[in-house]
Amino acid sequence: MIEIDDLTVKFGGVRGLSQLTASLAEPVTGLVGPNGAGKTTLINVLSGFVRPATGSVRVDGRDLNGIPIHKRAAFGIRRTFQNEQVVENLTASDNVAAVLDNVPGDGRPRRQSIEAALEFVGLSAERDTLGNDLNAYQRRMLEIARATVGRPRLVMMDEPGAGLAQHESEHLRNVIKRINGYCGAQVLLVDHDVDLISATCAATLVLDFGSAIACGPTQDVLADPKVRAAYLGVLEEVT
Numbered sequence: 001m002i003e004i005d006d007l008t009v010k011f012g013g014v015r016g017l018s019q020l021t022a023s024l025a026e027p028v029t030g031l032v033g034p035n036g037a038g039k040t041t042l043i044n045v046l047s048g049f050v051r052p053a054t055g056s057v058r059v060d061g062r063d064l065n066g067i068p069i070h071k072r073a074a075f076g077i078r079r080t081f082q083n084e085q086v087v088e089n090l091t092a093s094d095n096v097a098a099v100l101d102n103v104p105g106d107g108r109p110r111r112q113s114i115e116a117a118l119e120f121v122g123l124s125a126e127r128d129t130l131g132n133d134l135n136a137y138q139r140r141m142l143e144i145a146r147a148t149v150g151r152p153r154l155v156m157m158d159e160p161g162a163g164l165a166q167h168e169s170e171h172l173r174n175v176i177k178r179i180n181g182y183c184g185a186q187v188l189l190v191d192h193d194v195d196l197i198s199a200t201c202a203a204t205l206v207l208d209f210g211s212a213i214a215c216g217p218t219q220d221v222l223a224d225p226k227v228r229a230a231y232l233g234v235l236e237e238v239t
């Protein structure tokens, strides 16, 4: 459960977020909006990279203002990045192990948790491959393995579908649908692919200029005239 209350983020004179209030309870929630709307900024506030000027966010009832950035992953707030953060000179397996060094385990032997995370994203065969030798899609999947190992509460994904081929997107879609069942974490998904959002997210929050212009069941939100206007016709072909 994510409860966002009156959240404002300022970058000098620019507002990254403006008095944003929203409550996100679905296991998988979409976060959409035009470029510059504040999607990445919201993820950065949740993961602790950006401090809000005002307001608060609670995750599963805990006020994040009280949790310093280096303790957020251990608390269960995990993410993938727009540009993957895979460690080039570590194997896929060691990339996942490096995360487990910093977060609580799931009760199973460490080796088993790592294998399970790699299997979950379809990278068992690449366990001994160096990050450097993984292709873009495999790196994307490895980031998901890193974000889901241990006991995550909230997994945030920033445009995981960007630039993927059709069959890769389909696999990604299936993995996203299974995250909550696999590790119990709530998922917050940022993506421009409306098909991906529709297929995976029961609810969607739409940002424009740092504020919520719609929030609710995904199909209702995507049909909302305000949302369609904000996208300047981008949705016309899809719905």
Ligand SMILES: Nc1ncnc2c1ncn2[C@@H]1O[C@H](COP(=O)(O)OP(=O)(O)O)[C@@H](O)[C@H]1O
Residues within 6 Å of the ligand: 011, 014, 015, 016, 033, 034, 035, 036, 037, 038, 039, 040, 041, 042
């Ligand atoms: N570190 C930063 N410094 C200055 N301005 C920023 C910074 N990060 C984001 N912004 C600004 O905040 C607004 C929201 O950006 P962002 O959250 O990246 O949007 P989105 O992810 O929805 O495309 C934009 O106007 C952007 O230029």
Ligand SMILES: [Mg+2]
Residues within 6 Å of the ligand: 039, 040, 041, 082
């Ligand atoms: Mg962004």
